[in-house]
Amino acid sequence: MDTHAPVARRFDSPEQEAFLGLWRTFDRLRAMEEELFARYELTSQQYNALRLLRAARPDTIRTSDLTERLVSRAPDTTRLLDKLSERALIERSRSETNRREVRVGITPAGLVLLDELQEPLRECHTRQLGHLTRAQLRDLTALLRAARLPHEGADSSWR
Secondary structure (H helix, E strand, O other), X not given: OOOXXXXXXXXXXXXHHXXXXXXXXXXXXXXXXXXXXXXXXXXHHHHHHHHHHHHHOOOOEEHHHHHHHOOOOOOOHHHHXXXXXXXOOEEEEEOXXXXXXXXXXXXXXXXXXXXXXXXXXXHHHHHHHOOOOHHHHHHHXXXXXXXXXXXXXXXXXXX
């Protein structure tokens, strides 16, 4: 066996290697979260919407503002909200001054569901990343922010 044979390149660039590593990691961690949310008949997007609505209480949020605040883009916010409304987890109302504007708020049932999810979700996050030290988590968070920052809008809450 020739020990000097060139090693096959798995990646075209360090950027590609980092991106694919990030994508693979997201896929593995997301699967754990999806399993948890499925037990509550939720998607991660629906959970995120409920979390944002809880933070806005007692106020409501315009649908367009909610869409902008979601962690990842929702292809169809209306359908996402329809599912939550069918379960009486949210309420929607039209603005008195602008009939095209829809405002969304969380219901008591939505708050109860988030309370039920709190500990199982904390346990899920511990299974996902609990093997990392606090310093590693801080470093990871800082690196993710640095990678994301040039691609965030100036008004993004993730800046």
